[in-house]
Amino acid sequence: MVLAKVSLCLRSAVQRHCRSTYRIEDELAEFFDDVEIRAFRAMQEETGLIISGSFALRFVSRQRFDPDSDLDLYVEDVHAMQALQWLASIGYVTQRGFQNNVYSSAWPRPAMSTRTRTSNLRAAFTMYREGKKVQVMVTWQSTVGVVLQFHSTCVMNIITSNKAYCLYPRATLVDKRSLVVRRPDFLEQRSADAIHKYHQRGYSMEYIVENERDISSPRSAYCVGPRSVGDSKCWVLDIQGSETSPTSLGSDQVYVEGNAWRLVKSASRPGRLRHSFHSLHRYDLKFSYILDQWSHQHQQVSYRLRHLCYSGERWVFGFLLYSLMTY
Numbered sequence: 409m410v411l412a413k414v415s416l417c418l419r420s421a422v423q424r425h426c427r428s429t430y431r432i433e434d435e436l437a438e439f440f441d442d443v444e445i446r447a448f449r450a451m452q453e454e455t456g457l458i459i460s461g462s463f464a465l466r467f468v469s470r471q472r473f474d475p476d477s478d479l480d481l482y483v484e485d486v487h488a489m490q491a492l493q494w495l496a497s498i499g500y501v502t503q504r505g506f507q508n509n510v511y512s513s514a515w516p517r518p519a520m521s522t523r524t525r526t527s528n529l530r531a532a533f534t535m536y537r538e539g540k541k542v543q544v545m546v547t548w549q550s551t552v553g554v555v556l557q558f559h560s561t562c563v564m565n566i567i568t569s570n571k572a573y574c575l576y577p578r579a580t581l582v583d584k585r586s587l588v589v590r591r592p593d594f595l596e597q598r599s600a601d602a603i604h605k606y607h608q609r610g611y612s613m614e615y616i617v618e619n620e621r622d623i624s625s626p627r628s629a630y631c632v633g634p635r636s637v638g639d640s641k642c643w644v645l646d647i648q649g650s651e652t653s654p655t656s657l658g659s660d661q662v663y664v665e666g667n668a669w670r671l672v673k674s675a676s677r678p679g680r681l682r683h684s685f686h687s688l689h690r691y692d693l694k695f696s697y698i699l700d701q702w703s704h705q706h707q708q709v710s711y712r713l714r715h716l717c718y719s720g721e722r723w724v725f726g727f728l729l730y731s732l733m734t735y
Contacts, residue, residue, distance in 0.1 A: 432567065432647045435467055439479050439540050444498050451494050452569040455487035456663050456695045458551050459567035460558075461543075468565050468574045468645065469581055473609060479542045482551040484696060485530050492533065492544060500535035500542055528554045528687075549687040549696040552637060552667040556683045556698070559599035561630070562586035562611050566637065568664050570648040577643035579629035586611040587630050590674040590682035616679035623673075623681070630681060634700050636668040663695045670700040 436445045451457065461480030462473055483491045496502075531546040547554050555564050561576040563586075579585040586606060588596075607613045617623055623632045631641060638644055669685035689696035 430645050449569045455491050457483040457491050460555050464565035464567050482545045485546050488546040500537045502533050502535045550698045553698045559602050560586040560588045572645040572647050574643040586613050588615045590680040632671050634670050638665040667698045668700040
């Protein structure tokens with residue numbers, strides 16, 4: 409990350425190294441064959457499904473944890489059936505039926521909503537094939553919002569069909585530190601075992617930020633203020649592969665990078681930090697989003713959203729822009 413900023417020559421060398429080292433096909437080969445990998449990544453782009461959890465951390469950090477790790481997938485409820493049916497079509501099975509547990513016309517997407525939920529998860533499915541386990545987490549709203557509700561920053565990594573994002577790279581990859589983000593007490597209690605697990609894996613789990621330099625500088629590990637996926641504080645890896653045009657911009661990349669939040673100091677717990685965002689979902693948008701209502705990200709996000717509307721009418725974007733700027 410640091411060498412790539414020194415010169416164009418070193419940047420090219422780093423990019424070549426990353427392309428040869430960070431091959432998502434090699435990691436996915438544990439769960440799919442070559443043909444299935446191509447189909448899976450196409451399905452990712454179509455549905456906005458992301459990979460996160462320990463698999464994504466393993467990929468960006470090049471660490472090996474448990475020999476039999478899971479593949480953790482996150483998808484919005486309106487696109488969940490397509491993802492679940494694709495997995496079933498290649499032989500993954502679940503003991504739990506999913507026909508009545510995901511999005512249907514009985515729960516239509518509202519015309520406009522910015523509600524904040526305590527939990528963004530709607531359902532979870534575990535699917536097996538030949539001893540391999542895939543977990544599909546179905547979300548009410550933005551999948552990025554779920555990632556930001558994880559117990560700590562070391563697992564806040566996202567893999568789309570053509571990009572991998574480490575949201576807190578300095579802490580996660582350089583310092584091997586992980587900030588335990590302030591959440592409701594009952595969620596923190598449920599995360600005790602997970603926090604202990606990552607402590608055992610070598611991460612320094614930090615509840616309180618005692619050094620002001622850790623939050624005050626743009627280069628610090630946990631700089632407070634506005635953030636968005638793919639911003640200058642993220643580490644972004646191009647994982648398109650040789651079969652994808654290097655100039656292509658997948659809809660899932662546009663979707664993921666349209667999510668913004670803010671890292672703020674907790675008012676109720678001095679020394680703690682938390683994520684602040686509001687959820688936006690509309691019937692005429694293909695995906696839901698999270699927005700930082702206090703920053704100027706609204707304008708940037710609105711520009712990206714207009715490419716993803718189901719409807720092409722100009723009034724859709726106009727109304728959306730008006731809603732965001734006056735919220």
